Amino acid sequence: MPKVKTKKSASKRFKVTGSGKVVHNRAGSNHFKSRKSSKRKRRLRKDTCMSDAMTSRTKKMIQK
Secondary structure: OOOOOOOHHHHHHOEEOOOOOEEEEOOOOOOOOOOOOHHHHHHHHOEEEOOHHHHHHHHHHHOO
């Protein structure tokens, strides 16, 4: 049985916490910042946990 390779694109975007949750950056903070409010941009700065439905698929991609 061959080794399963890590999806490098996924490993750069996601991180697994000690409790097993997957953390990622929020989408929508790269461009068109002038039309977004300061409150919205502040919220986009913070990381967030991934939903349970996506977590199992993402963990398989990053092999953790």
